[in-house]
Amino acid sequence: MEYVTLKNSDLTVSRLCMGGCPMGGYGWGDVQERELVEAVHTALDRGVTIFDTADTYGLGQSERTLGKALGQRRKDVVIADKFGVRAGNGPTFYDNSPAYIRQALEQSLRNLNTDYIDLYQVHYRDGVTPLSQVIDTLEALKQEGKIRYYGLSNIHKEDHPELSPFAGRIVSVQGEYSLACRKNEEELKSLRDDFSMTPLTWGSLGQGVLTGKYGKDAVFAQNDRRSREIYVNFHGDKLLKNLSIVEAMRPIAQERGKPVSAVAIRFILDWLAQSVVLVGAKRPDQVVSNTEGTDWRLSPEELAILDNISRD
Ligand SMILES: NC(=O)c1ccc[n+]([C@@H]2O[C@H](COP(=O)([O-])OP(=O)(O)OC[C@H]3O[C@@H](n4cnc5c(N)ncnc54)[C@H](OP(=O)(O)O)[C@@H]3O)[C@@H](O)[C@H]2O)c1
16 A cells, blocks of 8 residues: 655545445445445555545435444544535535534534544535634634544635635645546646645546446446436546546556556556545445555556546
């Protein structure tokens, strides 16, 4: 396993993070809790030390399953949790207000069966609460020992002016990034280099399309979000482009004796320095093949092939 120390912190974590979205048991087709728990154990045994989740994933189910799976080993890992997507009677909405942050944190601590969260991240900004107020609240929670560090997610250029005063205090930023989604590359590099935040990539396998197991006729069950057109990686021209990227990865994977998914993960590790790659997994075998993305490097020629084929 490869490790990196998150900026502005003493958190050293594996560069491969187990993503907890499928662990929510909602919107990813059928998942089995027993397999998810085994997947967490496999990740631990293979040197993964950071686990990402959010209170909104299955409305707490992802946190509950993660807490249960970690058990006594909770103290050995970094839990990266997210807040700010709020469920009410109607559709979900974003809320970063100080009172809600405290309410959300208490519920997450109960769900995870822990008394602290290592990295507490703003899932989405709510467009109302000033960042200074959010940071003040997170700093207070740090002082109280309920969180160790905090980070952001889904930040864009228009947020930069508000971010500047806090550079050096915010540890990390999550953004969508993969061979199927290069549009945030410059943004993530700027947040890393100009604002001192460690990039955490989500959708690193393009929600699964970069594993090589899906073809142009991929069909998903109704309880799988990828059946919906807004999951662009599996629809129309974008799907065809993604499949051409998969075809470019296949000979590299074969030559290196690695799964295609490992090549997709390796690209991020090599191309986006200092990043942590979040990969959602449903079963132990997926974790095993994802860890095959670590501890080797793509050659400059292989990187050039993948860079060229995946440019927008
Ligand atoms: N900050 C944010 O707004 C945000 C947004 C989205 C996600 N995230 C985080 O980032 C994590 C990663 O993103 P993601 O889960 O959306 O997408 P992803 O990691 O690109 O894809 C995950 C899916 O790929 C398939 N898969 C994974 N490993 C595989 C393997 N080795 N072989 C074959 N199939 C494999 C699984 O689905 P199938 O087996 O069904 O194909 C899995 O659910 C999430 O879990 C979550 O923690 C954050």
